[in-house]
Amino acid sequence: MRIAMIGTGYVGLVSGACLSQFGIDVVCVDKDRDKIDGLNRGELPIFEPGLDTLMANNVSAGRLIFSTDLPPAVDKADAVFIAVGTPSRRGDGHADLSHVFDAAKEIAAALNGYTVVATKSTVPVGTSDEVERIIGSLRPDAEFDVVSNPEFLREGSAISDFMRPDRVIIGTESKRAGEVMGHIYRPLYLIETPVLFTTRPTAELIKYAANGFLATKITFINQIANLCEKVGADVQDVARGIGLDGRIGPKFLHAGPGYGGSCFPKDMLALARTAQEAGNPLRIVETVIEINNTRKRQMAERIIDACGGSVQGKTIAILGLTFKPNTDDIRNAPSLDILPALQAAGASLRAFDPKGMEEAKEILTGIHWCGGAYESMNGADALAILTEWNEFRALDFDRIKSLLKKPVMVDLRNIYNPREMAEAGIQYFCIGRSDMNRKAGL
Numbered sequence: 470m471r472i473a474m475i476g477t478g479y480v481g482l483v484s485g486a487c488l489s490q491f492g493i494d495v496v497c498v499d500k501d502r503d504k505i506d507g508l509n510r511g512e513l514p515i516f517e518p519g520l521d522t523l524m525a526n527n528v529s530a531g532r533l534i535f536s537t538d539l540p541p542a543v544d545k546a547d548a549v550f551i552a553v554g555t556p557s558r559r560g561d562g563h564a565d566l567s568h569v570f571d572a573a574k575e576i577a578a579a580l581n582g583y584t585v586v587a588t589k590s591t592v593p594v595g596t597s598d599e600v601e602r603i604i605g606s607l608r609p610d611a612e613f614d615v616v617s618n619p620e621f622l623r624e625g626s627a628i629s630d631f632m633r634p635d636r637v638i639i640g641t642e643s644k645r646a647g648e649v650m651g652h653i654y655r656p657l658y659l660i661e662t663p664v665l666f667t668t669r670p671t672a673e674l675i676k677y678a679a680n681g682f683l684a685t686k687i688t689f690i691n692q693i694a695n696l697c698e699k700v701g702a703d704v705q706d707v708a709r710g711i712g713l714d715g716r717i718g719p720k721f722l723h724a725g726p727g728y729g730g731s732c733f734p735k736d737m738l739a740l741a742r743t744a745q746e747a748g749n750p751l752r753i754v755e756t757v758i759e760i761n762n763t764r765k766r767q768m769a770e771r772i773i774d775a776c777g778g779s780v781q782g783k784t785i786a787i788l789g790l791t792f793k794p795n796t797d798d799i800r801n802a803p804s805l806d807i808l809p810a811l812q813a814a815g816a817s818l819r820a821f822d823p824k825g826m827e828e829a830k831e832i833l834t835g836i837h838w839c840g841g842a843y844e845s846m847n848g849a850d851a852l853a854i855l856t857e858w859n860e861f862r863a864l865d866f867d868r869i870k871s872l873l874k875k876p877v878m879v880d881l882r883n884i885y886n887p888r889e890m891a892e893a894g895i896q897y898f899c900i901g902r903s904d905m906n907r908k909a910g911l
């Protein structure tokens with residue numbers, strides 16, 4: 470079995486490396502020569518735990534190759550995966566499919582013998598039909614089937630998500646294509662992963678509906694957190710209390726500063742757009758988008774309130790810039806809304822993130838970048854935690870107090886216990902647990 474993986478972004482690299490680990494010969498193709506040269510030197514363009522070792526092992530076993538040359542990779546492949554980017558199109562929120570269609574054209578020219586073309590990129594309903602039309606019109610002689618095979622990888626835990634997925638979705642009505650895809654994912658059958666065969670449009674919609682549901686779940690608990698603050702309840706206990714109901718489930722119920730990242734914000738916009746165009750607007754999705762955007766902006770207000778209503782001339786220590794831990798990705802991270810709002814309100818910022826500073830430096834300006842958590846606190850008026858990196862979970866309270874001018878901490882990820890913070894003499898502000906603050910006399 471040979472596979473060509475087109476696109477060495479997050480999805481392409483992780484999927485390519487994991488498929489090669491299954492024993493399949495994989496060529497990862499990208500137009501970006503610098504990126505391919507780097508990969509061939511063993512340099513990863515992204516940070517993902519475990520990916521470096523997985524790639525190194527499979528490269529040295531000869532099963533994983535990186536190349537800029539698409540035709541030979543596709544020519545020999547039994548299956549070609551399209552894993553190129555589908556960013557939000559400027560202006561209308563639609564997924565920009567130009568990279569997908571360009572890839573389809575190049576693949577068409579190189580097809581040789583029966584080949585499955587699988588779309589792994591997140592694409593709106595109907596895109597696989599269009600890929601089929603493009604390839605069929607350019608190569609009426611070619612023997613191929615187009616399959617939708619969406620991915621459900623989370624940054625930071627992408628390898629285990631690929632190796633031990635909750636399910637695999639294969640959208641095809643072709644028996645022959647189904648057999649090829651079944652063969653590729655056979656190692657997962659052995660661990661009894663449910664494999665769901667559907668039509669192509671259904672598979673495409675499953676991906677958006679999954680992300681839409683998860684983003685809605687997060688937004689729901691964020692709104693409940695606001696209510697908790699008003700009525701003196703604890704959102705962590707509410708989440709636990711509802712999460713134990715098997716119909717609801719405990720995951721994705723962590724209240725925070727609003728969802729971010731390269732997927733939820735973009736996919737929610739695209740889903741809303743698809744639904745509007747189909748004459749069936751999804752009002753829940755539209756509302757979630759609006760609430761989440763507002764929430765990120767409101768988080769700056771919380772920090773300002775914690776500083777007594779003004780940050781003019783004050784210095785705030787910021788811990789965490791990435792949209793979640795274990796990634797260097799800051800795309801649509803709450804930090805990108807919060808930090809400029811604090812600066813606009815007159816604050817100076819001292820920031821640290823274990824992996825996200827390089828990316829952040831390209832977007833955020835006027836920040837004092839620090840080499841570690843405690844360095845950021847040195848002489849600051851308050852500390853704000855924006856991302857729940859493990860290394861921020863056990864900070865030394867005495868050291869915090871000795872470094873900050875006033876012991877004020879705003880924890881937008883609820884990683885500390887309000888009672889412990891009160892005992893430590895730290896004025897602690899968190900999400901959806903203000904009753905605890907009140908009881909503690911803060």
Ligand code: UGA
Pocket residue numbers: 591620621622623624625680683687720721722723724725726727728729730731732733736792793
């Ligand atoms: C998400 C999905 O979880 C994956 O299944 C999907 O494959 C991926 O998008 C994609 O479409 O490619 P990812 O964006 O890597 O994965 O990250 P998540 O772990 O889902 O977190 C997204 C955002 O939600 C983060 O900002 C995170 O902080 C926030 N979040 C998550 C919460 O605020 N509360 C939670 O309980 C969970």
